[in-house]
Amino acid sequence: MRTPAALLAGALFLAGCAGTATDDTASQPSGPAPTPVTVTQIEPGPREDVPSALGNPAAEGLPTPLVDPEAIISGGPPPDGIPPIDEPTFLETDEVDFIADEEPVLAFELEGDARAYPIQVLIWHEIVNDTVGGVPVTVTYCPLCNTAVAVDRRVDDRTLSFSTSGSLYQSALVMYDRQTESLWSHFTGEAIAGVLTGEQLDRHPVATVAWKDWREANPDGLVLSRETGHDRSYGRNPYPGYDDVNSEPFLFEGETDGRLAAKTRVVGVGLDAEPTAIRLEPLLDEGVLELELDGEPAVAWALPGTASALDAGDVPDGRDVGATGVFSRTVDGQDLTFSRTDDGFRDDETGSAWNVLGQATSGPLEGSQLRAFEHVDTFWFAWAAFAPETRVLP
Missing domain, CATH: 2.102.10 (Rieske Iron-sulfur Protein)
Known part of the structure; x- marks a missing residue:
């Protein structure tokens, strides 16, 4: 029998397995294809000539990490193994026909610009680099800690873009920025290793709500499409049963606070x-x-x-x-x-x-x-x- 850890490792492998561009015709309802909306994106900066924290968070020339480097552990896939969405395309609300009423979406609004990011898509990519209300942001979802966080991806005069490092800290996604290859905690939006150690991204409110509720509230909003450039089983959950309150977190090496069960x-x-x-x-x-x-x-x-x-x-x-x-x-x-x-x-x-x-x-x-x-x-x-x-x- 496969252990829960083995099952989760398999799920992470599935989420990170290489895919090719697809139009998702196998999973989309038949009929005329809706017209995607492409949002003008603020371009990130170039790769900087600085030491990388990806291979070694405590590499020579880097600041002392904010956390024990040994606590930043591999989750299975390599860097970029779970591919972020860097060129998101959207659909107008009334053209979406692949989300069930009760399905969860991430609701995010900035400067009057309302977006919905279906978790059926984010669960396979974890990161979307986007521009909302004219602001460069990164919207993230970590299935292992079941947490959605949205951050402004500007630091001083830099505009960053983020990807998956393949590592976890406290069983939560560790991102890296492509400009300096510093490591960032998805949960807090803080750089925990690399040349940007100690920098804090501004976080914005994001909510997880039912599609029907977001749709009714935002008839003129935009919804992240399945046109991601990757072939994934959108609509399927690669982590079935993971939110069982009686199960253990995957690769969590800390001590669980005994006031509540770990998966409460x-x-x-x-x-x-x-x-x-x-x-x-x-x-x-x-x-x-x-x-x-x-x-x-x-x-x-x-x-x-x-x-x-x-x-x-x-x-x-x-x-x-x-x-x-x-x-x-x-x-x-x-x-x-x-x-x-x-x-x-x-x-x-x-x-x-x-x-x-x-x-x-x-x-x-x-x-x-x-x-x-x-x-x-x-x-x-x-x-x-x-x-x-x-x-x-x-």
Whole structure:
């Protein structure tokens, strides 16, 4: 019998196996092909003549790494073995026909530019180098720690582009930038080895929500297409059963914080200030949790109806793990109190209806947008490893 570690190693191999350009005609519904939208990308800088941390994070001429170099371990594939998406193409919302209603997508918006990145695609690539709202960004998803993070890929006067290093730190994706070949933690957006050691990328809020909810909220948005230049089984999950709370994390060499089981799903918020882990299961039961973040009234909420990407063999068949959001609950100087409804949320003060993305869809506050706090839907072992002083709610 193959061990869980062997199964995960096989999954990583599948995710990184070489592919060729494809139009995905075998997996796309028949009929006229939708017209892809190509976004003008901000070009990254050239490769710099500096020592690389890829082969040796502690190589001569490099700063002392922020973490023990021996804790940066191989995940199986070589650098670039899991290929990032460097030339993303998109579809308009109403032309997408390959995503099921309950499928998870990464919802990201910057400067009014709304994008959805289907996890059925990201699970095979982990990194998208993109330009959103005129800002060069990298949108990432690490299946091993079940975490989505979006970062601004500018450092001083550099514009970076990122790829997969093939290594893991605390069972989380380690990226490298192609300009200096420094190593970066996907989870924190910080350079942990290389000439850019200690540099911190600006992180932006990103949420994992059901396709139907994003689609209804963003009829004019853009959706990452399957036209990636690689042949992958989009829609299939190469890590079936990985989010079983009774299973062990893959290649996690730290000590699990015993307050919760390692694979407990949590909503992590306040990574750089007052780290807080909100247990997903009770949040889904209650719908809404009021708390204070950065000294201001906040709300965390959860809405059923989003499939786990890491459960079943086919992404849409995953169990319902819901979608979450964390927001300031102050609008125009007024603190609002929320409760969950059948298809969203409602505030007690004005009776306005709100969707899971924090947009008021009807009522006196229609058109208002709650300010999002950066949060991650993740596994407890990962959050506790990167934020060991975290509090746990409820």
